[in-house]
Amino acid sequence: MKRIILSLLIVSFCSTIKAQEKKSILQLNTITTAVPFLLIAPDSRHGALGDAGVASSPDANSMHWNGSKMAFIEKEMGISISYTPWLRDLVPDINLSYISIYKKIGDGDHAIGSSLRFFSLGDIKFTDERGNPIGDFTPNEWAWDVGYSRKLSDRFSAGIAGRYIYSNLTGGIDVAGSNTKAGTSFAADVSAFYTNPDAVLFDQDVIFNAGLNISNIGAKISYTDDAIKDFIPINLRLGQSLTFVMDEYNSITILTDINKLLVPTPPEYATDDSGRPIIDPATGEQEIESGKNPDVPVVTGIFQSFNDAPGGFGEEMREINISAGLEYWYNKQFAARFGYFHEHSTKGNRKFFTAGAGLKLSVFSIDFSYLFSTVARNPLANTIRFTLRFDFDDFKSQNESTTN
Numbered sequence: 001m002k003r004i005i006l007s008l009l010i011v012s013f014c015s016t017i018k019a020q021e022k023k024s025i026l027q028l029n030t031i032t033t034a035v036p037f038l039l040i041a042p043d044s045r046h047g048a049l050g051d052a053g054v055a056s057s058p059d060a061n062s063m064h065w066n067g068s069k070m071a072f073i074e075k076e077m078g079i080s081i082s083y084t085p086w087l088r089d090l091v092p093d094i095n096l097s098y099i100s101i102y103k104k105i106g107d108g109d110h111a112i113g114s115s116l117r118f119f120s121l122g123d124i125k126f127t128d129e130r131g132n133p134i135g136d137f138t139p140n141e142w143a144w145d146v147g148y149s150r151k152l153s154d155r156f157s158a159g160i161a162g163r164y165i166y167s168n169l170t171g172g173i174d175v176a177g178s179n180t181k182a183g184t185s186f187a188a189d190v191s192a193f194y195t196n197p198d199a200v201l202f203d204q205d206v207i208f209n210a211g212l213n214i215s216n217i218g219a220k221i222s223y224t225d226d227a228i229k230d231f232i233p234i235n236l237r238l239g240q241s242l243t244f245v246m247d248e249y250n251s252i253t254i255l256t257d258i259n260k261l262l263v264p265t266p267p268e269y270a271t272d273d274s275g276r277p278i279i280d281p282a283t284g285e286q287e288i289e290s291g292k293n294p295d296v297p298v299v300t301g302i303f304q305s306f307n308d309a310p311g312g313f314g315e316e317m318r319e320i321n322i323s324a325g326l327e328y329w330y331n332k333q334f335a336a337r338f339g340y341f342h343e344h345s346t347k348g349n350r351k352f353f354t355a356g357a358g359l360k361l362s363v364f365s366i367d368f369s370y371l372f373s374t375v376a377r378n379p380l381a382n383t384i385r386f387t388l389r390f391d392f393d394d395f396k397s398q399n400e401s402t403t404n
Contacts, residue, residue, distance in 0.1 A: 004255065012147065014048075015049070021363040022121040027193070027311070027346060028346050029265065029309075029310070029311070029315070029346055029347070030266075030318065030346070030347055030348050031261050031263060031264075031347065032266075032267070033130070033230060033231045033232055033233040033261070033263055034167065034183065034220075034221045034230035034231065034232055034233075035141055035143075035165055035167050035183075035185075035221065035232050035233065036233055036351040037096065037117070037119040037141050037143075038117075038165070038215075038216055038232070038233055039233050039235060039310060040086070040096055040119075040144060040364040041053070041066070041385075042061065042064055042082050042084065042096060042098035042100075042117055043061040043080060043082045043098065043367070043385065043387045044356055044358075044367035044368050044369040044385040044386055044387035045059065045061065045335075045337065045356070045358060045367045045369070045387065046061065046325075047084075047354060047356065047369040047371070047383075047385040048098070048325070048337035048339060048354050048355060048356025048367070048368075048369035048370075049255055049323070049325025049326075049327060049337050049338075049339040049354065049355075049356075050323040050324050050325045050336070050337070050338075050340045050341045050352075050353075050354050051257070051323045051341050051354075052239060052241075052255040052256060052257040052323035052324060052339060053065035053066070053215050053239075053255070053257065054066045054093075054211035054212065054237045054238065054239040054257050055193070055210050055211035055213065055239045055240050055241040055255060055257070056069075056209070056241055056255055056325075056327075057209070057241075057243070057253070058070060058072045058073040058074075058100065058193075059073065059078070059080070059389070060073075060078040060079060060080035060100055060102055060389050061080050061082070061098075061100055061387075062102070062113070062147055063100045063102070063113045063114070063115040063147055063161065064098075064100070064115065065211075065213065065237075066159070066191045066193055066211045066212075066213045066237070067113065067147040067148075067149055067159035067160070067161045067189055067191050067192045067213070068102075068147070068149045068157045068158050068191040068192050068193040068211070068213075069146070069159075069161030069191075069211065070111035070112075070113050070149040070159065071104075071109060071110065071111045071149040071150055071151045071157040071159070071193075072103065072151070072157060072193065072195060073102060073111065073161070075104075075391055075392070075393040076103070076104045076392065076393050077101075077102065077103045077157055077392040077393065078102055078103065078389060078390065078391050078392060078393075079099070079100070079101045079389070079390045079392075080098075080099070080100050080101075080102070080387060080388070080389045080390075081099050081387070081388050081389075082096075082097070082098040082099075082385060082386065082388075083095065083096070083097055083098075083384065083385070083386050083387075083389040084096040084097075084098075084384070084385045084386075085139050085383070085384060086119075087379045087380070088382065088383070088384075089381055089382060090379050091122055092122070093120070093123060093337065093383045094119075094120065094121055094122050095119075095120050096111075096117065096118070096119050096120075097117065097118045097119075097120075098116070098117045098118075099115065099116050099117075100113065100114070100115035100116075101113060101114055101115070102117070109150060109151040109180075110148070110149070110150050110151075111139065111148070111149045111281075112146075112147065112148050112149075113146075113147045113148075113149070114144070114145060114146050114147070115144075115145045115147075116142065116143070116144050116145075117142060117143050118140065118141075118142045119141045119142065120138060120139075120140050120187055121138070121139040121140065121141075121169070122138065122139075122153055123136060123137075123138050124136070124137055124138070124139060126170070126173050132172075132175065133322070134173060135171070135173050137170065137171035137173065137200030139168060139169045139170070139171070140168055141165075141166065141167040141168070141169075141348055142165075142166050143163055143164065143165045143166070144163070144164050144331060145161050145162070145163045145189075146161065146162050146346075147159060147160065147161030147162075147189070148160055148161070149191075155194055155195055155196055156192070156193070156194050157192070157193045158191065158192050158193075159189070159190075159191045159192070159193070160188065160189065160190055161188065161189040161191075162186070162187075162188055163186065163187040163188065163189070163216070163218070164184070164185075164186055164188070165183075165184060165185045165186070165187060165218070165221070166182060166183075166184055166231065167182060167183040167221065167223075167260075168182035168183075169182075169183075169223060170307065178224050178226070179224060179225060180224055181223060181224065181225050183221040183222055183223045183234055184221070185218050185219050185220070185221045186218050187215075187216045187217055187218025187219075187232060187234075188217045188218060189213060189214065189215040189216070189217070190213075190214050190217065191211070191212060191213040191215075192211070192212045192213075193209070193210070193211045193212075193213070194209065194210045194211070195207070195208070195209045195210075196208045196209075199242075201242065204244060205245065206242050206243060206245075207241075207242070207243035207245070207246055208240070208241075208242055208243075209240060209241045209242075209243075210239070210240045210241075211237075211238070211239055211240070212237070212238050212393025213235075213236075213237045213238075214234070214235070214236050214237075214262070215234070215235050215237065215299075216232050216233050216234050216235060217234055217302075218232055218234070218298070219232075219298065220232065220298060231264070231298070231301060233261060233263070234262040234263055234298070234301075234302060235259060235260070235261055235262065236259065236260045236261075237257060237258075237259050238257070238258050238336075239255065239256055239257035239258065239323075240255070240256060241253055241254065241255040241256075242254050243364060249330060249331045250328070250329070250330060252326065252327070252328050252329075253325075253326070253327040253328075253329075254324075254325075254326055254327075255323075255324065255325040255327070256322070256323065256324050256325075257322070257323040257324075258320050258321065258322055258323075259320065259321040259322075259323070260305075260319055260320050260321070261305065261319065262301070262302045262305045263301055263302075263305055264292065264293075264294035264296060264301045264304055264305055264308055265291060265292075265294070265305065265308050265309045265310070265312075265315070265319065266294060267288045267289075267290065267291025267292060267293065267294065267308070267310050268288070268289045268290045268291055268293070268310040269286045269287065269288060269289060269290040269329070270286070270287040270288065271289075289310075290310035290311075291308055291309065291310035292304055292308040294308075315346075318344040318346060318347055319344075319347055321341070321342065321343045321347075321350075322341070322342045323340070323341050323342075324339060324340050325337065325338065325339035325340075325354075326338045326339070327328055332360065333359070333360050334357070334358070334359055335357060335358035335359075335361075335367075335371070336356075337354075337355065337356045337357065337358070338353070338354065338355050339353070339354040339355075340352070340353050340354070341354070349375055350375075350378070350380065351373070351374045351375050351378075352370055352371050352372060352373045352374055352375075352378070352380060352381075353371075353372040353374065354370065354371050354372070355369070355370055355372070356368050356369030356370060356385075363390060363391050363392075364389065364390060364391075365387075365388070365389040365390075365391070366386075366387070366388055366389075367385075367388075367389070368384070368385070368386060368387075369384070369385045370382070370383070370384055371383040371384075
């Protein structure tokens with residue numbers, strides 16, 4: 001009889017443990033920040049590569065993905081303009097516009113760049129708690145970047161960028177009795193890039209690139225005069241790319257990126273048997289059952305983000321997003337691109353395939369991308385991006401040949 005009871009207790013205990021593990025795995029615990037538009041892929045090329053780009057070949061959009069790549073751009077100067085209708089399956093008037101420019105300086109081992117992104121959230125009608133209209137406004141956010149990159153050797157470069165962030169979501173309209181204002185912040189990016197054009201893989205000559213970018217390291221942002229402030233999306237991006245040059249006309253590049261937000265994970269708060277929050281009498285705040293207090297300074301939050309998930313190491317791993325892309329070039333004139341992006345279902349559940357193409361026309365390059373969601377009723381489905389790039393070196397060469 002004791003053996004039967006013991007066996008039942010063991011089975012019950014194991015079932016409880018498995019149920020708790022399953023609950024922990026399936027529990028939704030997304031990380032939210034202010035100004036998430038800073039993480040949206042702004043250009044078509046990398047949008048078609050599943051948002052992989054920290055180690056891609058340098059181009060005029062390197063400011064967003066990895067500013068240190070600018071020092072390795074072969075051309076002296078270039079500009080890129082991109083436009084993305086956003087969440088078109090939900091609303092018709094949200095969009096992201098992006099313009100970036102770079103210039104090689106000095107002996108060619110240095111480069112400077114700048115970019116401006118503008119995110120419009122469309123027309124919104126504000127109402128009070130009774131549903132009465134109190135005003136119309138078009139919320140918008142924008143960020144202006146300035147960056148510098150330098151070669152430290154023939155294969156390695158480093159970069160730094162500064163960013164001013166402006167976010168006006170309410171137009172100063174009082175919300176729930178609180179005075180609101182536009183939020184502002186300053187942030188910085190620190191990046192590194194390594195390239196080896198003479199690498200060998202399986203007896204095949206390849207171009208190997210690796211990149212690192214820690215972006216949006218900056219102050220918290222607030223939309224009211226009280227003490228409540230939100231983290232901006234400080235992000236760690238790490239990746240590599242392998243380019244196989246098959247002949248003088250054909251090449252294929254395989255890219256992979258991993259991303260992790262360097263901001264605190266929401267903890268699991270303690271509740272009583274009735275589901276009501278348990279308040280710590282000493283602090284007046286709700287007690288934390290697992291995880292860590294997210295209301296910490298920025299630097300503390302960055303380091304805390306590696307070990308603060310209430311689900312432990314397993315949840316920390318689920319916070320890593322994976323991007324993979326494939327880019328094919330023919331004669332450096334036509335490109336076909338494919339990609340995939342994966343985010344765990346408990347951390348946002350963004351899962352999608354991407355595809356796109358690029359065409360170089362003398363001094364202009366045109367890129368296009370399209371997003372196919374693998375999740376039902378995903379608001380990102382059918383996202384389209386357009387990019388136009390202008391090469392000043394090709395323009396200069398064309399003018400010189402015409403003059404001669």
